[in-house]
Amino acid sequence: MNWSNLIDGELFASVVRALIPVLLAALGGLICERAGVFNIALEGLMLIGCFAAVAGSYATGSGYLGVLIAVAATVAVSAVLAYGSVTRRADPIVLGVALNIFGVGVTGFLLVAFFHVRGVFQNPKIIGLDTVRIPLLADIPWVGPVLFNLTLIGYLALILVIVTQLVMFRYPLGLRLRGVGERPTAASTLGVNPNRYRYGAVLLSGVLCGLAGAQLALGNVVQFSENMSAGRGWIAVVAVMLGRAHPIGTFGACVLFGFAEAFGFRLQGNGLPAQITDAAPYVVTLIALIIARKYFKRGIVSAVIE
Amino acid sequence: MTVQLELRGITKRFPGVLANDHIDLTVEKGEIHALMGENGAGKSTLMSILFGLYQPDEGEIRLAGVERHFASPRDAIAAGLGMVFQSFKLFPSLTVAENVVFGRETTRRGRFDRKGAEREVAAIAERYGLALDPAARVDDLPVGVLQRVEIIKALYRDASVLILDEPTAVLTPQEAERLFEILRALAADGRTIIFITHKLKEVMALSDRVTVLRDGRVADRMVTAQTDARAITRAMTGRDVVLQATAAAGEPGKTVLALHDVTVHAEDGRTAVGGGGVGGSGSGVSLEVRAGEIVGIAGVAGNGQTELVEAIAGLRPIESGTVRIGGRDVTRASVAERRRAGMAYIPEDRHAVGTAGTADTTDNLSLGHHRQPPLLRRGLLQRSAMTRRARELIERFQIKVPGPATRVGTLSGGNLQKVVVAREMSHDTPLLIAEQPTRGVDIGAIEFLHGEITAFRDWGGAVLLVSAELSEIMSLAGRILVMFEGAVVAEVPAAQANESTLGMLMAGASPDQARAAQPGELV
Numbered sequence: 001m002n003w004s005n006l007i008d009g010e011l012f013a014s015v016v017r018a019l020i021p022v023l024l025a026a027l028g029g030l031i032c033e034r035a036g037v038f039n040i041a042l043e044g045l046m047l048i049g050c051f052a053a054v055a056g057s058y059a060t061g062s063g064y065l066g067v068l069i070a071v072a073a074t075v076a077v078s079a080v081l082a083y084g085s086v087t088r089r090a091d092p093i094v095l096g097v098a099l100n101i102f103g104v105g106v107t108g109f110l111l112v113a114f115f116h117v118r119g120v121f122q123n124p125k126i127i128g129l130d131t132v133r134i135p136l137l138a139d140i141p142w143v144g145p146v147l148f149n150l151t152l153i154g155y156l157a158l159i160l161v162i163v164t165q166l167v168m169f170r171y172p173l174g175l176r177l178r179g180v181g182e183r184p185t186a187a188s189t190l191g192v193n194p195n196r197y198r199y200g201a202v203l204l205s206g207v208l209c210g211l212a213g214a215q216l217a218l219g220n221v222v223q224f225s226e227n228m229s230a231g232r233g234w235i236a237v238v239a240v241m242l243g244r245a246h247p248i249g250t251f252g253a254c255v256l257f258g259f260a261e262a263f264g265f266r267l268q269g270n271g272l273p274a275q276i277t278d279a280a281p282y283v284v285t286l287i288a289l290i291i292a293r294k295y296f297k298r299g300i301v302s303a304v305i306e
Numbered sequence: 307m308t309v310q311l312e313l314r315g316i317t318k319r320f321p322g323v324l325a326n327d328h329i330d331l332t333v334e335k336g337e338i339h340a341l342m343g344e345n346g347a348g349k350s351t352l353m354s355i356l357f358g359l360y361q362p363d364e365g366e367i368r369l370a371g372v373e374r375h376f377a378s379p380r381d382a383i384a385a386g387l388g389m390v391f392q393s394f395k396l397f398p399s400l401t402v403a404e405n406v407v408f409g410r411e412t413t414r415r416g417r418f419d420r421k422g423a424e425r426e427v428a429a430i431a432e433r434y435g436l437a438l439d440p441a442a443r444v445d446d447l448p449v450g451v452l453q454r455v456e457i458i459k460a461l462y463r464d465a466s467v468l469i470l471d472e473p474t475a476v477l478t479p480q481e482a483e484r485l486f487e488i489l490r491a492l493a494a495d496g497r498t499i500i501f502i503t504h505k506l507k508e509v510m511a512l513s514d515r516v517t518v519l520r521d522g523r524v525a526d527r528m529v530t531a532q533t534d535a536r537a538i539t540r541a542m543t544g545r546d547v548v549l550q551a552t553a554a555a556g557e558p559g560k561t562v563l564a565l566h567d568v569t570v571h572a573e574d575g576r577t578a579v580g581g582g583g584v585g586g587s588g589s590g591v592s593l594e595v596r597a598g599e600i601v602g603i604a605g606v607a608g609n610g611q612t613e614l615v616e617a618i619a620g621l622r623p624i625e626s627g628t629v630r631i632g633g634r635d636v637t638r639a640s641v642a643e644r645r646r647a648g649m650a651y652i653p654e655d656r657h658a659v660g661t662a663g664t665a666d667t668t669d670n671l672s673l674g675h676h677r678q679p680p681l682l683r684r685g686l687l688q689r690s691a692m693t694r695r696a697r698e699l700i701e702r703f704q705i706k707v708p709g710p711a712t713r714v715g716t717l718s719g720g721n722l723q724k725v726v727v728a729r730e731m732s733h734d735t736p737l738l739i740a741e742q743p744t745r746g747v748d749i750g751a752i753e754f755l756h757g758e759i760t761a762f763r764d765w766g767g768a769v770l771l772v773s774a775e776l777s778e779i780m781s782l783a784g785r786i787l788v789m790f791e792g793a794v795v796a797e798v799p800a801a802q803a804n805e806s807t808l809g810m811l812m813a814g815a816s817p818d819q820a821r822a823a824q825p826g827e828l829v
Contacts, residue, residue, distance in 0.1 A: 172411035172418050179397045179408050186395035189357075190409035190459070191380030 019258030024212035025236035028205030035201035036181035040096035043233025044103025049213020054224040071210035078206025128222035165247040260284040310335040316365035343519035344748035358382040388460020398445035479809035506535040559597035562768035568627035578613035602783030610792035654741040663715030668696040703728040720751035
């Protein structure tokens with residue numbers, strides 16, 4: 001095996017490509033986690049985002065309109081999660097499982113209903129998202145082509161890591177969001193309505209999962225295939241846990257998974273069976289979870305105060 | 307004096323209950339007004355209405371002469387009301403300053419101004435003599451300080467009326483005295499204080515006037531200086547209540563519970579019981595409880611009492627030392643074996659540990675009795691025997707419950723506690739471990755439960771009583787052990803105990819210091 005074939009600039013570029021959809025979904029999950037809603041519907045939302053993006057792009061002939069339609073679709077579905085878990089006080093895990101199953105079913109059904117195909121839908125009328133090369137910066141060796149030749153969604157995702165970190169810890173909004181998640185009754189006795197913040201968080205996770213799906217189906221590839229999110233939403237859930245719902249930590253976890261996925265592809269090119277290399281991100285997830293187990297035992301909140 | 311707050315004809319119905327029945331309450335500016343009543347008398351409902359958490363079915367709220375409607379706490383806060391809840395409403399992972407300004411943050415160019423918040427909190431704390439560090443994380447602070455944070459929260463929002471719900475339940479006598487000074491200073495500053503409590507002594511010491519609720523109605527209104535504890539009790543319960551328990555008649559008999567050099571760890575691995583304390587020798591806790599005596603353990607919450615009791619009950623591993631029940635070594639025994647050796651246990655948390663909230667009264671009363679006849683025959687539970695037994699216990703322990711099929715999660719604190727006590731005491735074991743048996747229970751139920759515990763002692767039972775309520779320990783126990791930082795730092799015969807000495811010992815003073823302050827009190 002030739003290791004110089006495995007690690008080069010192109011590998012890092014594919015790390016970033018693999019990273020972006022997971023990162024967007026993870027940021028959505030993080031915001032929900034902070035607000036006190038355990039959102040495991042990221043997978044289903046992302047898949048619905050993929051389908052809506054492709055369908056929208058195909059119908060309108062514009063990649064960016066496809067993105068908007070993807071976001072509209074995932075926000076609508078996340079509104080169900082928000083209504084169910086916040087207003088109706090249902091268990092968000094049960095709802096999340098249901099929405100994930102719904103995502104697979106509805107996209108598969110609509111694929112047949114709209115496009116009369118099964119499995120994969122590819123068509124020249126699907127317009128993808130072009131990468132936007134930033135002059136000069138993109139010419140920096142190694143870093144340039146990796147970080148400054150992304151889709152607009154890609155740049156947005158990286159900027160959002162910083163924005164989330166700032167808002168969460170430097171703005172009143174972030175303080176309230178964290179407080180609402182930690183002790184909703186304390187927040188409501190101070191006149192802060194926890195439900196409003198939770199609605200906002202869940203709907204925002206819908207926006208972010210829509211972007212994640214659009215990036216996956218119009219940026220990384222230009223097609224829709226059944227169940228194409230392929231566990232990335234679940235990996236995003238794990239990234240939030242590993243990052244302990246901190247934006248920077250979650251970003252780090254996403255980079256780890258991006259690396260695993262890109263490296264897996266590369267190994268595949270070197271003759272390893274695809275079934276094994278496809279498992280790489282999940283193997284990394286398992287290992288990371290086991291290593292991080294001792295950190296989970298100490299919860300973020302203490303049991304001293306009710 | 308001017309009227310600051312007036313409630314007129316407040317009425318609130320819940321399904322099947324008239325919680326507030328045309329309640330009138332008038333509080334003057336700068337007054338400390340005590341609101342008293344047994345559990346279920348309607349105090350909490352009334353205060354929740356005042357604070358905008360519930361909407362009244364009838365009646366009106368007037369603040370400084372103006373009628374107000376509070377749709378949410380936000381409205382009540384804006385109108386100048388502040389509430390300190392019995393269970394603190396704080397964010398453990400945030401700092402004191404963040405907790406105070408939450409929802410009304412100090413900002414600089416849109417960003418949260420943490421330093422500004424800390425300055426404001428320090429200024430308020432200074433003004434009223436509330437010592438605390440604004441930058442400290444709340445989950446690192448003791449309860450006495452948490453309460454100050456709650457008070458500062460209200461003051462930061464410029465509350466002119468401050469409502470405190472059983473504020474002294476978690477405090478040592480010294481901390482409570484400190485709180486009273488703060489409240490007096492606030493009242494002198496022109497703020498109005500409404501003080502909800504069960505404790506007559508506090509009402510007598512602190513309040514200007516008293517309003518007593520019973521069964522959702524105002525039972526009486528009194529000027530504190532013109533009444534006494536007996537009159538207030540009669541207004542609350544409708545009868546005379548005697549809380550002074552009788553002392554044990556004879557000498558204690560043989561040893562039932564014996565601990566030798568026991569050490570126990572907390573969840574985080576540090577030593578919770580044994581290993582030091584002010585008067586400790588560095589070794590573990592040793593104690594004995596004999597037949598026909600009640601041994602009380604006094605201490606501020608978090609000084610190892612919970613861990614010690616859990617270790618005795620078999621819920622927490624013992625690191626070193628031995629525990630014997632009725633002469634049998636049960637150091638490594640399971641809970642079931644300990645119970646067979648003669649232990650009954652009334653746990654501190656009656657909701658989470660003491661009962662199964664979604665199960666009915668019959669099931670809860672049968673738990674632990676379900677392995678022997680008559681409840682179990684040929685491997686099958688006998689429903690009719692269980693129900694019959696439940697009816698007997700409901701009758702004997704005067705549990706106010708619609709019937710044996712009622713789910714216990716719907717019962718009030720006092721009645722739920724009676725369910726636990728009925729189940730445990732009907733084991734007729736030689737040893738009873740009672741942990742906070744009357745916390746949050748009203749005075750009528752306290753009287754009953756104390757009667758049951760002393761009757762058990764007179765029958766020859768051994769009782770280990772853990773209570774945060776010094777008056778309870780002093781009236782029931784024959785000997786009092788004081789725990790501080792995991793060690794038993796003093797043993798005081800009840801006859802020679804008084805609150806101030808015990809309070810000093812609980813706060814970590816050495817027996818010598820406490821003796822110097824109170825000559826002749828300790829042995």
